[in-house]
Amino acid sequence: MTEPVPAGGGADRSPRPWRAANRAFAGRRRLGVGALLGPPLAWMLVVYVGSLLLLVWSSLYRLDPVTQKPTHEFTWANLRSAFALWDADTRDAIWPFVRTVGVALLVTAICVMIAMPVAFFVAKVAPRWMRRGLIVAMLMPLWAGYLVKGYAWRAMVSPAGGRFAAEGKGDGGFLESVFGWTPGYGRVAIVVALVYLWLPYMILPVYAGLERLPPSLLDAAGDLGARPLRTFREIILPMLLPSVAAGSIFTFSLTLGDYIVPQIVNNGEERFMFGSTINATLGAPNQPLAAAYTLWPLVIIVLYLLAMKRAGAFDNL
Amino acid sequence: MRTKRIGAALLASLAIVAAACGDDSESGTTAAPTTEGGSATTAGGGGGDMDYMWTPNADLLAGAEGQVNIVAWAGYIEDGSTDPAYDWTTPFETMTGCQVNVKLGNSSDEMVQLMQSGEYDGVSASGDATQRLIAGGDVVEIDPAEYSSYADIFDGLKLQPWNSVDGKPMGVPHGRGANLLVYNTEAFADGAPDSWGAMFEPGGPADGAISVYDSPIYIADAAVYLMAHNPELGITNPYALDQDQFDAAISLLEQQKAIASQYWALYTDQQAALEDGSVLAGTTWQVIVNLAQGNGAKIDAVKPVEGATGWSDTWMLSSKAANPNCMKMWMDWITSPWANSQVAVWFGEAPSNAKSCELDGMAEHCQVFHAEEDSYWTDVWYWTTATEECLDGRTDVTCVPYTEWVNAWTSLRS
Numbered sequence: 001m002t003e004p005v006p007a008g009g010g011a012d013r014s015p016r017p018w019r020a021a022n023r024a025f026a027g028r029r030r031l032g033v034g035a036l037l038g039p040p041l042a043w044m045l046v047v048y049v050g051s052l053l054l055l056v057w058s059s060l061y062r063l064d065p066v067t068q069k070p071t072h073e074f075t076w077a078n079l080r081s082a083f084a085l086w087d088a089d090t091r092d093a094i095w096p097f098v099r100t101v102g103v104a105l106l107v108t109a110i111c112v113m114i115a116m117p118v119a120f121f122v123a124k125v126a127p128r129w130m131r132r133g134l135i136v137a138m139l140m141p142l143w144a145g146y147l148v149k150g151y152a153w154r155a156m157v158s159p160a161g162g163r164f165a166a167e168g169k170g171d172g173g174f175l176e177s178v179f180g181w182t183p184g185y186g187r188v189a190i191v192v193a194l195v196y197l198w199l200p201y202m203i204l205p206v207y208a209g210l211e212r213l214p215p216s217l218l219d220a221a222g223d224l225g226a227r228p229l230r231t232f233r234e235i236i237l238p239m240l241l242p243s244v245a246a247g248s249i250f251t252f253s254l255t256l257g258d259y260i261v262p263q264i265v266n267n268g269e270e271r272f273m274f275g276s277t278i279n280a281t282l283g284a285p286n287q288p289l290a291a292a293y294t295l296w297p298l299v300i301i302v303l304y305l306l307a308m309k310r311a312g313a314f315d316n317l
Numbered sequence: 318m319r320t321k322r323i324g325a326a327l328l329a330s331l332a333i334v335a336a337a338c339g340d341d342s343e344s345g346t347t348a349a350p351t352t353e354g355g356s357a358t359t360a361g362g363g364g365g366d367m368d369y370m371w372t373p374n375a376d377l378l379a380g381a382e383g384q385v386n387i388v389a390w391a392g393y394i395e396d397g398s399t400d401p402a403y404d405w406t407t408p409f410e411t412m413t414g415c416q417v418n419v420k421l422g423n424s425s426d427e428m429v430q431l432m433q434s435g436e437y438d439g440v441s442a443s444g445d446a447t448q449r450l451i452a453g454g455d456v457v458e459i460d461p462a463e464y465s466s467y468a469d470i471f472d473g474l475k476l477q478p479w480n481s482v483d484g485k486p487m488g489v490p491h492g493r494g495a496n497l498l499v500y501n502t503e504a505f506a507d508g509a510p511d512s513w514g515a516m517f518e519p520g521g522p523a524d525g526a527i528s529v530y531d532s533p534i535y536i537a538d539a540a541v542y543l544m545a546h547n548p549e550l551g552i553t554n555p556y557a558l559d560q561d562q563f564d565a566a567i568s569l570l571e572q573q574k575a576i577a578s579q580y581w582a583l584y585t586d587q588q589a590a591l592e593d594g595s596v597l598a599g600t601t602w603q604v605i606v607n608l609a610q611g612n613g614a615k616i617d618a619v620k621p622v623e624g625a626t627g628w629s630d631t632w633m634l635s636s637k638a639a640n641p642n643c644m645k646m647w648m649d650w651i652t653s654p655w656a657n658s659q660v661a662v663w664f665g666e667a668p669s670n671a672k673s674c675e676l677d678g679m680a681e682h683c684q685v686f687h688a689e690e691d692s693y694w695t696d697v698w699y700w701t702t703a704t705e706e707c708l709d710g711r712t713d714v715t716c717v718p719y720t721e722w723v724n725a726w727t728s729l730r731s
Binding site for chain 2 (some may be wrong): 065066067068069081090092093094095096121133158159160161162163164165166167168169170267268269270271277280281282283284285286
């Protein structure tokens with residue numbers, strides 16, 4: 001008796017260490033589940049929750065005014081200057097944040113308005129042979145690099161240079177030279193570029209939702225005398241709401257965090273997005289204050305998710 | 318059921334998010350090229366028999382690490398990819414075997430932040446960065462014996478408050494220059510501007526088409542203007558502003574905001590705007606003027622009568638340098654007569670090496686940029702970090718420290 005025979009008898013031909021492991025787990029379900037879920041759970045905790053906690057924590061460090069490095073002294077001053085809306089000296093820094101939330105809502109709304117008809121056409125109207133090509137076309141923008149798309153939009157919207165331009169430099173971009181009109185650099189260009197960037201993230205969930213919508217429901221609504229608008233309002237929209245909610249989480253949060261493409265199509269005219277403020281503060285360098293600023297978008301995302309829940313998108317468990 | 322469908326919809330799009338995350342990591346780096354060189358071609362330009370007037374220190378060469386990572390201003394490290402006539406990186410790489418990797422810093426603040434990361438071997442730091450780097454222990458003292466070029470540096474640049482501690486050198490001086498007023502020669506056809514008023518006062522030919530440097534240090538430019546035009550404020554040093562003087566500078570900048578069209582952080586943004594005529598006046602560096610003129614921009618630049626802010630740069634060695642020998646050799650090379658004359662001409666600044674001015678064709682450049690004439694620099698205010706203790710010697714008031722400048726600039730730009 002040098003070795004106890006495993007439960008499976010001689011049939012267990014797995015290598016020795018595995019046999020030992022199998023024995024250790026045999027009959028201990030909790031241990032097994034723990035070993036399976038533990039590592040990914042620990043990863044989630046360390047990488048997601050941990051880094052968020054670090055962020056909050058680092059906003060509590062005092063900045064050494066001479067070396068501009070964070071010290072290990074505790075202070076509320078950073079959080080105060082990031083959130084003190086009553087203080088005339090610091091409250092202006094919050095305007096970019098208000099604008100950013102506004103742009104995020106606007107971009108989301110425009111994405112919904114574009115995604116609905118496009119996804120409906122692809123899912124319900126387009127013939128089968130066309131559908132696959134259209135899905136590829138919808139995904140196509142994701143194949144190009146983020147910066148490439150940003151600079152492409154900059155080139156498209158660039159305005160005519162006027163009479164003081166250098167030879168061959170003042171013709172303006174694609175929109176100006178082809179249509180004779182361009183929104184130019186600035187706020188309109190920011191919204192247009194962001195809608196372009198994040199539209200696929202809205203179209204895909206809406207398309208997936210429409211795909212699962214039984215066509216018989218639409219036929220039934222028609223047979224019962226509902227006009228298209230009523231069918232849309234009372235059949236399609238309620239069933240599509242979860243998909244739109246999923247898509248809006250993408251478009252809203254992605255817009256909220258973006259600032260590089262807005263800077264590219266803004267040509268340095270104004271510090272428009274809140275990410276630019278955070279980035280500039282980090283580069284000041286004032287790492288603790290930058291960390292304090294990041295709590296604003298964090299709070300808004302939580303509020304946004306709560307609002308979605310309240311609107312009923314997460315109901316009917 | 319609905320929640321399940323949300324979950325399904327989220328899952329369906331998860332793969333796409335992963336793709337987006339990959340994209341986001343790219344966006345962290347600047348759009349401008351961050352690395353240059355890397356090719357081990359034979360000595361460029363003049364061929365093998367070109368005299369570069371420099372030999373590497375034998376001890377350092379023996380310990381060369383094969384590469385060096387440097388934080389530098391745009392235009393300080395050229396390998397011929399911008400203009401084939403300007404390449405002082407390839408000869409260095411050939412002679413030392415050190416591949417030069419460049420990270421462009423767009424402002425002194427950014428350079429300080431990059432150096433604090435400890436990932437770079439050295440930096441071309443202006444006076445407002447050097448003081449913070451020295452105080453933070455991010456750079457180390459140098460041994461002049463390791464730098465053959467050090468003896469030839471103008472005495473007026475060595476052992477200055479911004480590049481030394483207790484009489485010990487903290488780096489090798491690189492050169493100095495002034496921030497200039499650039500203007501469109503056609504928009505100002507009735508007469509070239511000679512005052513910063515072209516950028517601060519409404520109603521001028523460039524009203525609504527003004528380009529401002531997007532950094533808190535620009536508050537000093539407003540102070541320079543006020544120093545000449547509002548003497549009752551009593552400003553004697555644009556980096557030593559008490560609260561009243563500081564508030565006056567900020568309100569001048571608020572006034573300017575109404576007529577400004579661009580705040581440039583990337584030099585390429587201003588260059589493009591000068592070329593397409595959307596900017597008619599602005600604060601600039603000579604190198605931007607050269608690049609834009611090369612593309613046909615109808616512009617010129619002056620140092621206005623009020624004086625100007627400027628820089629006196631120093632090459633510094635990181636206290637955490639992974640490639641100290643290559644960095645030391647680079648610092649020695651870039652301040653040697655030939656290389657220093659090349660970068661001075663390209664960037665449009667006064668060289669730091671006295672022998673640079675003796676080279677063929679350099680006499681005129683050194684005269685134009687007043688390299689040997691200390692009196693020219695009396696109305697150029699080198700970038701310096703403002704501190705609570707007033708830099709102009711006043712003890713009856715406290716001055717606004719640079720951290721407050723940063724906050725004020727954030728508010729102004731919001």
